[in-house]
Amino acid sequence: RIVYVNGEYVNESDAKISIFDRGFLMADGVYEVTTVLDGKLIDFDGHAKRLTRSLNELDMKPACTDEELLEIHRELVKRNNVEEGMVYLQVTRGAADRDFAYPKDAKPSLVLFTQDKPGLANSPAAQIGMKVISIDDIRWGRRDIKTVQLLYPSMGKMMAKAAGCDDAWMVEDGSVTEGTSNNAYIVKDGVIITRHLGNEILSGITRAAVLRFAKEAQMKVEERSFTISEAQDADEAFVTSASTFVMPVVEIDGTAVGTGNVGPVASRLREIYLDEMR
């Protein structure tokens, strides 16, 4: 694979980053994951906007302009012949002698690579649906910033796998915040319910698109928090993310949601999303 590191396209085995990079030492960095379908980037503008916001919130400088970023994304997709997959982008504050205080003038590190994910859009998982467990949300309080601090979500995913499930929904003060790497939804009496935005969750780029399409299709949307028991009692549940689009959830903590099969609202939203975006 060809990867991008600080201005250069190199073979992945030749890519180098300093061991003093604050991304490596302190998770002092942010990232974005943009999906590629039919060789084309999905919603690049949304991801670029959120990246700018993440950088601003952390007092970090952009590594380059959005136009340059788009160009790098396209170049990597082309060089690696990605038809279906992802482009991963990471900006860190850069290398500096280890210190909790960061230098204001650090030169950010910019790294991008691609991942092939053939069959992403036709994933069989979308026909079967996912099983989730609930876990406490013990992440830090600024989940609206897409930082590379992903240890707890990784552990959550492993806890789910150990329980024979696919993912974990995190719960704080009795309400579901989000999945380990996706936004969470339930459907009750035809109303799509998903947590309101705030510091507690990431503002998903897929979430924004799906809610827009739902409203355009005259579906009712409520942005508010919900509990695990409300979710278990719902007609349907699903998650959204750049890499899973709309993915049905059919079981929560061992309880079937609705019929226990993939429901019509999640299926329809997945279809609309893929139709509109590709």
Ligand code: PDD
């Ligand atoms: N994860 N919430 C969290 C905690 C996430 O990590 C993600 C994305 C989302 C959905 O955001 P979007 O629709 O913009 O992908 C919500 C990416 C896919 C990842 O970490 O791989």
